[in-house]
Amino acid sequence: MTDTTPDLVPAPATPAQNSLLVADARTRRRNAAETRFRAYGIIAIGLAIAALVWLLSTIIADGAGAFRQTYATIPVTLDAAVVDPKGNRDPEEMKKVLTLSYDKLLITGMQDYLAQEGIQIAGLSDQDVKGFLSDQAKANLRDAVLADPALVGEVVTVPALTSSRIDGYFKGRVTAEQAARDSKTSPEQLQLADALHANGALETRFNSDFITNADASETRPEAAGLGVAILGSAYMMLIVLVLALPIGVAASIYLEEFAPKNRLTDLIEVNIANLAAVPSIVYGILGLAAFINFMGLPRSAPIVGGLVLTLMTLPTIIIATRAALKAVPPSIRDAALGVGASRMQTVFHHVLPLAMPGILTGTIIGLAHALGETAPLLLIGMVAFVQDYPDAPPAGLMDPTSALPVQIYNWTRRADPAFFERAAGAIIVLLVFLLIMNLAAIWLRRRFERRW
Amino acid sequence: MPVMWIVLIVLMLATAGFVLAQRRALASAEGDARRLHSRPAYYGWNAALSALLPGLLVLGLWRMAMPPSAVMAAAALIAALAGVAVALRSTNADFRARNRVEQVVRGLLIVCASVAIATTIGIILSLVFESAQFFRIYPWQDFLFGTEWTPSFGGGSELGMLPLLWGTLYISLIALLVAVPIGLFAAIYMSEYASPRVRAWVKPAIEILAGIPTIVYGLFALVTVGPLLRDWIAQPAGLGDSGSSVMTAGIVMGIMLIPFVSSLSDDIINAVPQSLRDGSLGLGSTPSETIRNVVLPAALPGIVGAILLAASRAIGETMIVVLGAGAMAKISGNPFEAMTTITVKIVGQLTGDNDFASPETLVAFALGLTLFVITLALNIFALYIVRKYREQYE
Amino acid sequence: MNVMANLERKLAQDDIKISAREVQVFYGEKHAIKDVNVDILDKTVTAFIGPSGCGKSTFLRCINRMNDTIDAARVEGKIVLDGEDIYDKRVDPVQLRAKVGMVFQKPNPFPKSIYDNVSYGPRIHGLARSRSELDEIVEKSLRGAALWNEVKDRLHEAGTGLSGGQQQRLCIARAVATQPEVLLMDEPCSALDPIATSQVEELIDQLRQDFSVVIVTHSMQQAARVSQKTAFFHLGNLVEYGATDDIFTNPQDPRTESYISGRIG
DSSP, rough: OOOOGGGSSSSOHHHOGTTTTOOOOOHHHHHHHHHHHHHHHHHHHHHHHHHHHHHHHHHHHHGGGGGEEOOOOOOOEHHHHOTTTTTOOHHHTTTTTOHHHHHHHHHHHHHHHHHHHHOTTTTOOHHHHHHBOHHHHHHHHHHHHHHHGGGSSSEEEOOOEOOOOHHHHHHHHSOHHHHHHHHTTOOOHHHHHHHHHHOOOEEEETTTTTHHHHOOOOOOOGOOOOOHHHHHHHHHHHHHHHHHHHHHHHHIIIIIIIIISSHHHHHHHHHHHHHSSSSSHHHHHHHHIIIIIIIITTTTOOHHHHHHHHHHHHHHHHHHHHHHHSSSSSHHHHHHHEEEEOOHHHHHIIIIHHHHHHHHHHHHHHHHHHHHHHHHHTTTTTTTOOSSSSSSSSSGSSSSOOHHHHHHHHHSSSTTTTHHHHHHHHHHHHHHHHHHHHHHHHHHHHHHHOOO | HHHHHHHHHHHHHHHHHHHHHHHHHHTTTTTGGGGGSOHHHHHHHHHHHHHHHHHHHHHHHHHHHSSSOOOHHHHHHHHHHHHHHHHHHHOOOOOOOHHHHHHHOOOOHHHHHHHHHHHHHHHHHHHHHHHHHHHSSSOHHHHHHOOOOEOOTOOOOOOOSHHHHHHHHHHHHHHHHHHHHHHHHHIIIIIIIOOOOHHHHHHHHHHHHHHHHHHHHHHIIIIIIHHIIIIIIITTSSSSSOOSSSHHHHHHHHHHHHHHHHHHHHHHHSOHHHHHHHHHHHTTTHHHIIIIIIIHHHHHHHHHHHHHHHHHHHHHOOOOHHHHOOSOOOSSSSSOOOOOOHHHHHHHHHHHOOOTTTTHHHHHHHHHHHHHHHHHHHHHHHHHHHHHHHTTTT | OOOOHHHHHHHGGGGGEEEEEEEEEEEEEEEEEEEEEEEEEEEOOEEHHHTTTTSSSHHHHTTTGGGGGGGTEEEEEEEEEEETTTTTOOHHHHHHHHHHEEEEESSOOOBHHHHHHHHHHHHHHHSSSSHEEEHHHHHHHHHHOOHHHHTOOOOBBBBBSSHHHHHHHHHHHHHHHHHSEEEESSSTTTTSOOOHHHHHHHHHHHTTTSSSSEEOOOOOOHHHHHOOOEEEEEEEEEEEEEEEHOOOSSSHHHHHHHHTSOOOO
């Protein structure tokens, strides 16, 4: 302590010059900087929240229409001479009658209805009446008759799907000016729509078909539904759950509880951390090359999608599980080992049950990510147009299906703007599923939260 | 599905083995379970695992190598039976069934942990193998340094990667310019200023952005942001008339990355010890001076790591660019023009009907390899920095 | 300052620098400090002693309003520094802390160079007009903290690379460089070995010539060695306050006596 020279210590500033009650200029400047800095933080948070609100509100505004659909309820005479030319009410025979014939029945029914109600619209052509209803309407009518041959000869009033343009007119998507320019719609059709609406023969109501129907072709967005896609996603989630949860938990138990500190363990750890950050599309390439080209599994099948998503979800589950295992205090392990349990018994009897809520929370969040993943599924052929529902598992796991996010992607690729409404509507369905999963995760975490 | 039946039979064998072994063990101890080395159930498990593992292993290997047949079924069942027989023979009071079962379970745990390595090897093999095919028919110099991307399935394609790399990097840069300031300032405000009540609401709200699937952002870019930028900025300023553009994809991707940057930065800022803040505040700094001069410099390596991870995310992101960026491969500085990225072209070349002998299809694997190498390098570097940073304050 | 004034300052050693009246501190529901009244003198080392959890550190943190940084803490009563109530709402805690410096229990150098550590305070408060003035302040402060000879050749190396005792003296130099009038020390030696402790204690004795030093310690020997005044805290109350010699040789309160004779604490 020889270098202590107290004289060199700066003398205290004289008290008089800086009263604490008056902020000096420098302090005022510094405080202004402080306020600005805080404001940047608030602005940043405001922007983030605004982006969230903007995103969700546009999607909901765009997609809400998909859950409502416009139907025309007009009486149609199922002329026996047309639908059952042989007259024996045999569904096999009646299948030979094509949908084209039913189209005529619908048009006739519509024209009869107009005449009967005294609705007259100048310049309304037969073509306009034909295009007023969806192509799907005649197919639906045919299906109804084939399912119940007793209807032949009767007058039925089945709700018939209107075309997407007429539907769009009632949802504000199509205006009279647009209709005039659009070759597929005429102003007369819109007048007809108004007239029928005034008569109560046209109504826009909740559309459960959107959830249950299969996809429909390019020309009939009004009939497209999510049924196959939801089933396909459900199958894949089943595979992910059955494979990723046990494998992920087993891997975590090994790494957290048993692994010796050596090169192999390090390698596995680095691997898992990197796999969590590999772009999802690379997993799609893996699926295409390994599962489809090399192992010969079928394209578009939930089994391939499920395997790809399993590999993608594993790192998430492993990371969450290891955190949950780490959170169990060592004293629990010591206590079990102290009464003579083996390490394996300690883990399976004590540590694992205590870590279970954390593991399940992580698994649900991993599943939620997998459910929304699109890119890898594009590469394994799930973009294919699939109209048939898959069989029940396990056989159905090999059937071609779609998946929710891929269905959304498909619809955004189609020309008719009505498909954008469908896509946004499908996003709402997807987000509802995700919301439910995340709420379940939050509930689990709250319900079983443990403080050591 | 005959395979299902074989699995069921093997399962039944295992169950039978479980019951028999348990009985046999008890019998060998004259019914006194205390004389057994292990609890009776362990003898059962030993027999059950001895049936399951050989049976399913034979089945799985066979199924991978050749189509199912009656011989396969027989082989699997014989393997399972043999396993049970061996296990039953060795079952007696002195047999260390628990140790044996634990060894097997430990082995299974190791196998599960190795799935991670198998996945990486699978990724590398599938990328390298198919890329090698590609480079056999297309010179690698032209791929890596070519500035033209004009694939035509009739032949004579130019498959230069540079325009795709340019689009990828340009969009990622814009995304980071959006996400880093917003994410970082949000994280700073939440960890240093916000009251617990505000934090309890704002943090989960921002993290909702992270839970939204990228296809949703893609549609948002396509339907909302793209037309908005085109009608209000690009067209009035004469910069272009495309809704899909670098700007569209970049901004939307930036929004997607905000929670990624903010939650990583939040963790990292919180890891800076309170004593450093106290030291600075005790000297009379304002909170913002403390953050700028002490907390951020201390957290800098971690934050750089977080930004690199975000960059890797941006480079590998697919759906937003597929729907928001466009498909025109070009090198241009105008951010309101449509450009395309590596991931867009991977999707483009590999969806639909593929001919795995043509360079136009195989190039997707070379692009995948490029993407994998870039993101892997970024990830390893970022994880290394973050890990180093964590150790510093542990 | 002329010679007369200097003399006057020396004579006025009994000046009251800080006086606290009826100070209460609450941590949420917990009443951590109850009715503390104390006068702290200028150019004096005042020690706060007492069993752990008695509130001595909490009270110390009231003096430069470090408790403001804890959301749940609430302070009532009056603490007057040079005639000004530091809890007056016009007072900027930033200005206050420049005047009342603090050294913490665990050495907490910033992860910067030694030079940057010491120059941090002068920089944010704008105490130096030029680089050379700043260099001067850094050197003075490091000399003042008896660290100059050990670090003068490596001023631009990381402060975190120093030994524990050196780190704590660096933190003292950092506090001194801001040119405070009061220096608060919260168990500054608790993380140090005996040799480093004696160095810091010697330093505290030197610092008394220029500052009013308040030190919290749980070592009674340390309090006896370095302080002129001692305050004994127990369960949030200030039990006894007086000249250090009196407290240790002739305590008035039975609780103080029990503590210093080792029966409680």
